[in-house]
Amino acid sequence: MRLISAHIENFGKLSDVSFEFDQGLNVIFHENGWGKSTLAAFIRAMFYGLTGAKNASILNSDRKKYRPWQGGVFGGKLVFETKGKSYLLTRVFGGTDSEDVFELRDYPANVISTDYGTKIGEELFGIDSASFLRTIFIGQNDMVTNVTDSINSKVGRLLDDSEDLKGYEAALTVLNDRLNSLSPTRKTGSISKRRGEITGIDRLVKDGKDLYKNLEELERMTDDLRRRQVEIREKLKENGLVLKKISEAKAVKTIKDHREMLINGHKAKADALEECRSFFKDKVPTKDEIDGMLEFSSELGRKEAERDAFKSQHQEEEKLKQTLHNAEKDAGMNSMFILGIVLTVLGCGLCMAGLITSSIPFAIAGGAALCIGIVLIVLEKSRSKEKTLNLLNARNAYDQFLEKKSTYDKLDRECKDISDRITGFLNGIGVKAETNVNSQLLRLRDRADDYYDALVLEKEALRALSDYEKGNKGVLSQTDYEDLPNENDVEQERQLLEDELEKNRSLLPEYEARKNTLREQIDEWEDNKETLRRLKEIQQEEKLEFDRKAMAKKVLERAKENMTMRYVGPIIAGFKKYYSMITGESADKFYIDANTKVTIDEAGLQRDTGLFSTGIKDLIGIVLRISLADAMYPDELPMLIMDDPFVNFDDEKMSRVTSFLDMVSAKYQILYFTCSEFRRVI
Template sequence: MRLISCYIDGFGKLNNMEVQFEDGINTFVQDNGWGKSTLAAFIRVMLYGFDGETKRNDIENERKRYRPWSGAAYGGDLVFESRGRNYRVQRTFGAKKSDDKCVIYDEATHAVTGMFTDKLGEELFHVDSASFVRSMYIGQDDCRTWATDGISAKLGNIADSTDDISNYENARQILKNVINRQSPTKRTGELYRRKYELDGMREQVRELDGIDRSINELNKNIREIEMQNQNRMGRQRDSKYIMTGFCALIAALLFLGMWKFMLGIEEPDDMAMIIFVVCAGMFCVLGIYYIIRGINEKIWHRKNKVEEPGDAADDTRSDGSDDIYTADDESDMDEEMSVYMAENMRLGEYARELAEFKLRRQEIAAVKASLADKKKALEDDLHRYELNVKAYELLGEARDTFAVGHSVPVMEAFDRYYECVTGEHAGNVQAAPDMTIRYREQGMYRDSQTLSSGLADILGVCVRVAIVDSMYQDEKPMLIMDDPFVNLDDRNMAGAKKFVEKISEKYQILYFTCSQNRVL
């Protein structure tokens, strides 16, 4: 396959421009800003269409980036030869992909051909746009390559099974996304979050013992206060009984005094005498009854008081207090009432704390009930995670095994090209299964990105052409080189010229540069 000519209606800064292409090397030496990269991009877009259609950025979205500056019609045509016949692809571009038009003519008959569709690049080269850019299209400062799905399929002579390779990559990417999303070791991982959640639940469950101790302690305090209040109220009631008894006796004496007073004034009738005698007797009986009951209650409370450490001293104080209380009833009753109110406030506080602890215990009990199920679910998901990791690793090993089979001819061609450019044997160079290049320096193999720009570019260009050699055994494609040797020193530039001259014997090459020093 080779290019014959192109005509640009409008594409970026280029418009109304016709270019003829020859076999072998086609060198375009132009100043910066002329549009060399734009012309290279035009050829790629005529074959594959635009990249980055969904990007919002005008630079990354090629449809926006290459919109004609002059306002001319957006598009052009490209004449190419394939399998001995010439064709013309004509494309016009709109604001969006659905507005595009693509027509392909047979140059001999000038009729629309059914040999190709708007997926022209894929039909000519049997690789997608991303693979084309990593093999036949070598851009400035973009020489590094790796085996895309399309490149792997073409190298393995399974171009018709590119979908299988793509499905493999999709499956591996899906597994990778699942592994990253579920990771038990990364803070953003779902399993890590669930493990952290279970740890928190276990911490809550461990609170149960402490909560139970607090509940028991509060219940004990509440019982003690209630018992003290009962004793306190009993003492008040005992004293009231005694006071009532004394009052009744005093009332009886008053009645007797009144009766005696009345006897001195006049002779009472029988009925009045009976009433006075009965009332005085009743008050005497009540007074004696309440005094005896109050004394008995005091004796009973003292006998039934709960013995605790320090109670002996408390009993002494209590006994003394009781004696004083009975001697000064009103003062002691006020004091007992103040203590009673304070104890009731403390009792209310204990009750509030007890309710809070019981509520917290219910919550933790619910957590404990769900802990076992969540632990089992986490263990199952961790097992599935390990299976996903194993599947991901096995897919990678299968891919590497597949890649090793076709890396040998690529590296053989690479050795020849590398020696042509540098004059050195490529014994220090090693290709990974994905065709990325590593260079041995100071006893270690290093990624090409860690090398100088010039050496990295040499490695990248040589491996790309070696890959294309293995991909296309019969009809060779063209190669587009957009100033890939800009970082080379004089010695290696001389080797690069020999290299390009050598490969031009079997490839049509479009070479763009802005410097006479890099003219081939």
């Protein structure tokens, strides 16, 4: 395609200016600041629209940069020819893309044409605006040519095939994004993150691998403890039986000891009783008897005292008796005779009484009276009246005396009786009477009291023993337990067992709690294991995906390189041709890769051309751009816009620029802008 003419209404500093363009080389010579670059930008803007976001800076926004300061219509017209047809392209630029006006008309028919749209530049040249800048537009100090996808695509002529080479960058982005999201080395990569997670959970799983063993151990300990509890209870039972035996043995012994004690007590009592009884030799008098004897003794004392009151008169008896005797002797027999009869009768009576009562005193007294009576009878016979009077007197006196004597005798008898009774009593009990019978009797009474007390005690002791033996017959008949252990030892053993039982009782719930905790941990551990398994599964899958996608990326890059290399060939050929043309030198030391990056072999290594002088860089850039254009447009050629690209060339190179331009302009329509007369006339 070629440009025919351009009219600028207002664009940057250019206002209402027109141009006509010829085939081949068109030199546009103006001084600095005239607007050559503005014209070049206008042509680009007509095909591609204006660049720059609304809020971009003026440097980064063509819209802001080229908005006419003087106002007016911001835009212009361009007439061009392509594929044998001419068109009139009109654009008016507003504040934003949406305000821009685009119009295409057939030229010169002036009929609206729909052959191309607002993206006319892409449609005509097959490249985007950025690629246009890097190929068709060759500006000064702007020779860096990094290929874009559209350049590559154009170079590869793959526009027709789904734009997949254009989509290479997008494909690489998709792969890279996925690889980055999976990355095993990036912190944000899921494989990397999961590795940490797996390590963490793996550690938990490893740490917990003994949980089952611990639970088993705890269960074994619990079972052992339960068994031990059963054992302890059995032992306590046995211990209880032993204690019971010991207790029974103790009870038996206690009972037997008590019986022994009772026996001994009874024996002591019996001994005491015997001692008391032995005092009495034969019969032991009763208390009543002794009291009776004591009464007798008191009575004896009274009677003796009473009798003794008559005792002094006893000596008189002899005198009276003598007198009576004499009187009787003298009186005769009558009184004596009566007396004798009386005595005889009395004597008989006493004898009879003595026989009946077996009282010897009575018997003796009776005998005496009898004898006297007989004697008197005998004597009486021999007395007379005086005798009788004397006798009466004597008899009276004697009667009185006798009466007294009788009283005395009676008392004496009574005393004797009493004494005899007492003596008989004492003899009856085997005790010899003492002088002071009363005292003796009192002592006897004490002794008897002792005896009877001892008897009571002995009887009580015997009853107690008997009752005890009756009440404990069974126990007492038991044989003694043999070989029983020491009670303290058994008690101690019991205490130890009970302590252990209690301790274990509190341990069991503790074990159960620990088991429950362990089971919870095991549940968690199993969950962790499952999680670990899943994570490892996912990790493996993602690693596989990562590796395969990494391979895909590597191969994709290689495929793209291979492809572009296929088309880099012509670029290299063109580069060499044009380089040689300008420099007169071979370009063999230059290398161009699939990204059209140019390196130069210097001192055995490929060096970046960016390190070289501006002139060399510009030369390389120009040569490369023309070569790219050759490769990109084998058929419909675009125009080339050169904005003073040789400004940094040295004289030697400049001398060859003319033939270079001639050659290139034979093929391309060139718009060559320069402000230098020297560079204009080449």
